[in-house]
Amino acid sequence: MAAFKAHCAVNFWRAKELLGDKGEADGMGQLGKIGSLEDLPDDAALDRLIASALALSRTPPLGKKSTPKPEKLHPEFAAALDAAPAARAGYDGFPPGARREYCDWINEAKQDATRAKRIAQAVEWLAEGKKRNWKYENC
Secondary structure, eight states: OOOOOSSSEBTTTHHHHHHHGGGGGBBTTOOOBOOOOGGGGGHHHHHHHHHHHHHHHHSSOOSSSOOOOOOOOOOHHHHHHHHHHHHHHHHHHHHHHHEEHHHHHHHHHHHHHHHHHHHHHHHHHHHTOTTGGGGGOOO
16 A cells, blocks of 8 residues: 555555456556545455455465576586596485586586586585585585
8 A cells, every 4th residue: 555645555466366457557556546435445345355365365476487497417527427426426416506506617617627627626526515605605
């Protein structure tokens, strides 16, 4: 709700789900510009609207669920993980975000020497069960 000198506006979160096309409000909210009590819907309609909004607030929002970006395992990194079973076990035990951090770090290397150095470091850390930014986890 927003109050001004001569009027007020009522807005609902997730109004498009609640009111359909009427949920796309202009600057004065979903109920329009309210200058007096007569501008409000009748009590029964307002009660139903509020009850519907409350029920809607207890459900997850509609929309696309974000799908995580797939990790792109570099062939050299995959070969290094296959050669080190402890590192492979550490890598497979991490959540997708932690695995993706390692993959991105290795794939971002522009020179082969840098990539080889990062792969060696990653295999060492993974064998110890460390995430990519393990140094900063307890800061």
